[in-house]
Every structure is written in C-alpha cells, then in structure tokens.
Amino acid sequence: MDINRARTFLEIVHSGSFLKAADRLHVTQTTVSARIRTLEEELGRQLFIRNRNGAQLTPAGRELER
Numbered sequence: 001m002d003i004n005r006a007r008t009f010l011e012i013v014h015s016g017s018f019l020k021a022a023d024r025l026h027v028t029q030t031t032v033s034a035r036i037r038t039l040e041e042e043l044g045r046q047l048f049i050r051n052r053n054g055a056q057l058t059p060a061g062r063e064l065e066r
Helices: 003-015 018-025 029-043 059-065
Strands: 048-051 054-057
Touching: 003 018, 003 029, 003 059, 018 029, 018 054, 054 059
Parallel strands: none
Antiparallel strands: 048 054
C-alpha cells in the first residue's frame, strides 16, 4: 500500500470528510478522491460511504482501520 494513500485514508477517518482531509494534507479534493479510488480498486472493496454529510467507513473500511 502506498504511504500517501494510507495517510489519506487515515485523515479521512479522523476528519470525517474528503474536503477536510484534502485541506489538512495540502492537496486538492480531486487528489484525495483519486487516492481513495485507487486504494479501493487495489483492495477490491469500497472503504467509504460518501454523502453530503461527509464520509463514513464501510465494514471493509473499519477492518482496514484496525
């Protein structure tokens, strides 16, 4: 797993939002989305449920967080 993807994943978990994670990581929201999309493709699982209120972990996301 790429270190930037791992950091991005953890920042979304902690902030609860792709936008807040992007701000804290000093990258664009597009970059955050691309990193997570790539990570999800590598793992073959959806890690977040995305909605207007932010991002919530799926069961697979919770498993990765551990």
